[in-house]
Amino acid sequence: MGSRITLLAAVAVLAAAFPATAGAADAGAACPDPAAAARCTGGQLADGTPYTFAKPARWNGAVLVDLDFAAGGLASPLTASLLERGYAVGGTTRTVSSWNIARAIGNQAEALGRFETAFGRARYAIAEGRSMGGMVAAGVAQVYPDRFDAAIPMCGGLGGAVGQWNQKLDTVFTLKTLLFRDSALPVTGIPADVPGTQQQWLSAVASAQDTPAGRARIALAAAIGQLPGWGLAPDGSPTPVPDGRDVDGVERGMFLALAGGPLPYLGQAVSSRRAIEQLAGGNPSWNTGVDYAQQFASAAPEQRNAVRRLYERAGLDLRADFGRLAAAPRVSADPAAVRYLERGIVFTGDLRIPVLTVNGTGDQISTVAQQQSYGSLVRRAGHEPLLRQTYVQTAGHCTYTTGEQQAAVDRMLTRLRTGHWPDTAPRTMNTLSAAVDGAAGRYLGYVPPPFNRMYPAGH
Incomplete structure (x- = not known):
């Protein structure tokens, strides 16, 4: 990831380029470095939450909407990789919503609307994010299946x-x-x-x-x-x-x-x-x-x-x-x-769009057993065909390589384009990951233990 100075400089340039107003900014503005080859839009949502989006010149029609993107996402290696492959990418920050999860989920839908006002309707709108952003992405899939086409929750607290x-x-x-x-x-x-x-x-x-x-x-x-x-x-x-x-x-x-x-x-x-x-x-x-x-x-x-x-x-x-x-x-x-907390989101397993989860086996914050809870609810609701769950052998919270994340996004785009799940087995995911950044992928076969605090307990 770029230095903190570079990240802060990029955010400062964005603030100057896209004034903090409730409306969308000029879609014709060039993004600041390091995403200068793309076009950017940004501003504030109705509740004051900042949002930012970048769209490449050769857009593949997919846009990723992330809870935390506006807090420095333009400077990340993953953003560079996504833009290079034709994805538009952007989202909000959690500075206003914090643990008001319902508001954070609603903000993703509002942010998507701001992107489409600036750049036109996306063919594929994908909610994605890490940590709380992963939980919010899963919440978007449950609450806004009419606005989003898929979700990729990474290292999210999917126990709710x-x-x-x-x-x-x-x-x-x-x-x-x-x-x-x-x-x-x-x-x-x-x-x-x-x-x-x-x-x-x-x-x-x-x-x-x-x-x-x-x-x-x-x-x-x-x-x-x-x-x-x-x-x-x-x-x-x-x-x-x-x-x-x-x-x-x-x-x-x-x-x-x-x-x-x-x-x-x-x-x-x-x-x-x-x-x-x-x-x-x-x-x-x-x-x-x-x-x-x-x-x-x-x-x-x-x-x-x-x-x-x-x-x-x-x-x-x-x-x-x-x-x-x-x-x-x-x-x-x-x-x-x-x-x-219930008003934020209680996962029910009621899916209407495809969801691909990614979680580290050594994640101390979004513990891996929570993935079992989410998968169990989806199966009991009869929507297992819409879900794929993958695991990465890594310690720490959300400690994925660029390639590991890009592989998940690319698999989801294939799922949307074809209507069928492509292979998400560890060997395939690791091959795709290594092709992105040369680092060995760490996807592995894994069965998480039952989550001992599933809520509601009746499930």
Whole structure:
């Protein structure tokens, strides 16, 4: 990706070229570097959200609409690759919508309208994005099948907002109950000093990692929360995939997913929970009635083995800790806050347009088990022919190569042009990926574990 200075310069030029008005800007304007060969349009949506689009001279008729594009997307290598291949690309930012997911979903449809006012109707409108953008893209597929032709959610929280935040509650609640019961570390009700609270949590877990008992209970919390047993090093560099028989390697991976790398699970669990609680007017998560022994039983086999072995080494009684979790005062949700998240999006599996998902097996934020939840709902709704789910062997959140992302977009365009799914098997995806940027693709065959916090639970 280009330097931060280059990215900010591009955004500054855009701001000057496309004034922040509610209407579309001049479609005849040349894009600033590094996308100068394309034509750009931009401005603000009705709620003040910035949007930007770039259309190449030789347009293939497809436009990609991304939640986060206007926050520097013109400077990304993926944008250069897409424009070179004839795709128009653009979208909004989340600066106004934040965790108001319903608004973010609506903004994608409004942004598509601004693009088509400037450049004419797209033959294929594709919602795509990463992280929250992936969840929003899946939401667009469910809410606006009449405006969009397809969606490509990458590393999105496809367990839905209610489900994924219940999952995060399980992890933090387990840590607090078993390791930090007498501390002031918050599970919900995150205070205004978010950076300070993040640091308190991360420091506490790092200290616990130095003791046998701490490592055992960190592993248990991560297994209950369905975190990966693989993470990025503190400097953001990749670590080797641990052998499933390597107890210490698996635990180290769970610790790194929880509290290491540039975007630790705990850091995001604090900051985003604070934002959600402020918007929702209360706590939308609960663990009343949850059986943590049962959730542990559904964890990955290598994680269950690591937890048992670590408990033995530390001289701890795993059954007794499950008793402590069962006896601990539970967290109840504020019903109004739950309704707020429900209004954002609750995935139902009701698809009318094709969807291709991409998720990393070592993603600590959009945990891979959430993909199982989404796929299960689609199958139960009888729309499995419209869905393909793919997996990339990578640690960290949304850590894909340009080629891996381009391969997914190209497969979807083929699906739209032909009306039939092309081959999305790992070998084919990796061949397509390598042809884009020369880097070896990392798609692999993978079956995610059942998501233990599917919402609504009746599914």
